Amino acid sequence: MSALSAVVPYRLTGRRAEVTxxxxxxxxxxxTAEAVxxxxxxxxxGLRVTWRAVGRPPYDIxxxxxxxxxxxxPGAEDELAVWREGYAYGSLYHRRGPGFVTVLDRRAGRGTAVRxxxxxPELLAAFLRLQEPTPVDAVEREAVGLLVAERLVLSASGWAVALPPRIRRWPVPCTAI
Incomplete structure (x- = not known):
């Protein structure tokens, strides 16, 4: 498995990552973009992560x-309780094909699943570019705006990063996703 991050300090033990x-x-x-x-x-x-957060998010958690x-x-105990209650592996992910990306979004608050x-070309290029934290000025602004509006990109303080993971480890049964 390749390194997850050169910026975030962590320890890997089996299928668990512990952020130090x-x-x-x-x-x-x-x-924030690097953390996300x-x-x-x-x-x-498919790693379980143990981590702590600092800073109250000004965006929708x-x-x-x-x-x-x-x-x-800290300072957002109610939001954390909602996050814990609503968390489900595979509630947002993307899959890649030749010349396209398909995203499935079943996060809370969306109602039904959105595919x-x-x-x-511009949306696809922006989404792929934003797999790495990127200054917003380095990406086509209209594409970033559309991806932010669809809740597929977090954009904060001039930096943006794509939110849907590319699932590489499917749960059993895989049809559960």
Whole structure:
């Protein structure tokens, strides 16, 4: 398995990743984008994550409800309780095909499952570029705006990162997703 992050300090033990320091969810820029990318990639690899958060998110915390909830989220205990209650592996993910990406979103608050196909060249390019935390100015603004509106990208303080993991470990049975 490749390294999950050169920025986030963690220990890997079997199928568990333990983050050794708090992750910044304050939306203050690259730090938050890197934290979200790390959690997304852990989800992609089917790893259980133990972590703590710092910083009160100025964005809708429901955007992250598909990721493993933290052990602590100071100042947002009610939101953390909702996150823990609503968390389900595979509630948001993407699959790639030739020239397109399909996203399934079953996060709480969406009502029913939403399946989106990104095949427009600019949207697809922006989504793929945002697999890594990226300054918003480096990506086509209209594409980022559409992806943010669909709740597929977190954009905060000039940085953006895609939210849906690419699931590489399917639960048994895989039809559960």
């Amino acid at each position: 320091g708090p992750l910044d969810l304050s939306g203050a820029g690259r730090g 990318r790390f959690l997304r990639e852990c989800q992609s690899q 429901g955007l992250l409800s598909h990721l493993s909830p933290p052990d602590e989220l 989106l196909t990104l095949d427009h």
